Amino acid sequence: MVRLEDPLDIGGLTVPNRLYRAPLLECAGNGAGAVDALVSHLEPAATAGAGLVCQGATIVRGPGGCAAPNMTYVDDPDFVSRLSRVTTAIHDHGSTVAIQLEHGGLRSMETWHAGYRSRHPDYRQLAVSPLPPLLRLADRLGLLSYDPDVMTREEVYDLAADFGRAAGYAVDAGYDAVHIAGANMGIVHQFLSPFYNRRDDEFADGVRFLEVVHDEIRDHAGDVPLLTKVPAETEAPPGVPHITSREAVHVCRRLADYGYDALVPVTGSVFWDASIVRGAFPDHAWRDDRFRDGYVEAFGGRLRAALVAVGNWLESLVYDFEPAWNAGICRAVRRVVDVPVLAEGGIRTRGEIDRLLGRSCDMVGMGRPFYAEPRLPARLLDSTPETSAVCASCNNCTVPQVTGADGVCRTPDVLREAGRLRRDGAYDRPDAAPESSSERD
Template sequence: MTAVPRERRPPTLDDPVDFAGVRLRNRLYRAPVLECAGNDDDAVDRLIADLEPAAAAGAGLIHQGATIVTGEGGCAAPGMTRVHDPDFVAGLARLTDAVHAHGSRIAIQLEHGGLRSMEVWHDAYGRANPDRHQLAVSRPPRVLRALDRLGFLDLSPRVMTTAEVESLVDDFARAAARAVDAGYDAIHIAGANMGIVQQFLSPFYNRREDRFGIDPAVGPDGTPGVGVAFLERLAEAIRDRAGDVPLLTKIPSERPTLPGIGPYLSDNDAVAACERLAGTEGPFDAVVPVRTSVFWDMSVVRGAFPASAWRDERFRDGFREAFGSLPRAAAVAAGNWIESFVYDREPGWNRDLCRRVRHRVDAPVLCEGGLRDRAQLDDALARDADLVGMARPFYAEPELPARLLGAGAEPEARAVCADCNNCAIAQAAGESGVCRTPAVLRAAGELRRQGAYDRNGAGDGRDAGTGDSL
């Protein structure tokens, strides 16, 4: 693990940074977000089309969004890419080469949905795969079993034995090794958004009594503790198979969980887990502290209720397939509307959590969540984190870094993303991750007409110093 020196002057977005022995040309990263590229013959081309523009525009680090490590099950949304097939992963070298040609680095985020998998919530997928069970850390919590009885979910869990947990660890490790061989510069474990890693971490899901259960020693202030053993074993297995590759993970605080639901991970638990996993003796090289509830809800994508997407007739068949009928889709939309009030958007909602972690670990701390303008990004770097990232804004502006980085960047430069969530909800209907809001697209088009996405000194990959920078 490479300690991050805390500079005497506050770092800015344009400053290079050492990331677990790798030199990044600046501190801006494209955070992981669904690409919905699939695994067909055109999948790599779609990923290149999605991710290369951010590298060409100057981003220091690019994340390929959640990719599934198993050949069956585990997908949380339609169109997710799987990385279980060695031949397919070898073909991803075209993507890593394209990113490296522009001087950027690329990480791949590895994931498995567990109880968030499509067979739980997607009606058509579940009916097409009636014998498919979900990998479960423990017996599902009561509230999920109640939703199953009411017909909103279709639970068919298989609680993993210790041997089966080890088998899943091997799936992650093999995928990581293949990714390194294909040229990826870092491995990012998807530790939040209710994927299976969060399910191991969280006392809401994890009631195991083997070595992968909750470790009470990690829970401060009398809280139940955090299930860090799975991540520790995962890191060990990845090191064995993939070597000394930079390794990072999201660590959740489940503080946004609705009252009356629990137990859940507090901010204190998240800080303690980061110390355990990325402290002096920890196996991870960097952490991404985030706040998300114990459910897959709008705590992940805060902002406005996506009314336009729910009303869009183009998605009607997709919503019917996903939720079983239009009335059920309407019920989900109503819940989505209520959540939009509970999880209204607040700029940089993870910043104070990241700041606490940054004071406790020497490893790089990455901050994302509601960051939208250059001044805010620089302020977060001065106080809260070592790298800063954005995700959904790249749907509207694939070349957004060109407006934020370099000598030509305007101090008041801000992403045009309106946090309307029309991009996110459409993915439940099997649509790709793109911006569909006319006003936002018009704003991006006007900026493009003005030449705002020209490089403007954002860097060509040779401005980050020496060493092994690109």
């Protein structure tokens, strides 16, 4: 029987237990306070005992390519070297740390954020292929703004080399593993998806891009443990070309055979929609006056912001919360690969974790619950099946991020319960190393 408290080997890295903080938006940027912000976001999970802490999506090439405001670029070796403070802080608590590498491609802010487009009129989106018909229609209707730069074969190799260089900088700064953002409509997902990828060269097979990324990372970062998300586009509308569950399992098998050390299978859509953050409509976030002007700037006017809110509400009806919604695809992948399979998405209780481990996956991650409980592992490790995260899956944490706001819980009832647990000492670990000054602040 596999237990959450058991160690796990990932590509030669011993992770002390099987609970990880999944990649989230830290919104730290690259300014003077970026390193402190990353420490304050990531160290609490290590303090509380998470076996692996994943720094959220960081961009391998600038300018542009950010899927959300204030994402961090890791294309400057001098800046990345300063992130050794982050890795040291996590290692001091006995945890391990991964960095997730990404480029937004057609999902970048230069596509959807009106204010950002007006400030950077020369930015174009990297594209795997010419726009699919549905996106051309969205562009003509003014719903989105596309000016795609379709990559040549040589430019694809250059982008893969950027992933490799960023991985090398990260390993030099002390990161234990590299996590490729292979889902959520970023550039890697776009290579894999038949909706986006209609190339006629070797990269018509989207897995080939991940193989070249693997080789570049090995050249620049050696045998660092290498993970990637793999998407199944199970929520695609009828008639739209998409990655089926069967095809996603096949992709995972190929990547494991090629040398990837762990896989994170997930489900979603070909579009950037609520299928990746299933749960309730975030009414509190949409009504919060602090973000109203930010929504207007992001979406290009009050009417457009209101229409986005309506669309968000409709999506919440379709993509209601489902416990452990990626368990099925994880289980199917685990049957055909001999590397660890990591599960995330809708996992909220210790009982769910115990049912998943050893059957559907080898390690379990949580994302949004850490916004409400940065020290959540302290409650889940060595706990009973009834122990549950306080996260209500209401998504009030996610929508304000389009304005550049921090990723934190803003739901009063949830915050009250987290506060009560904190006062009761639920997050205290007697054997924990002292917290850093950044975390105390």
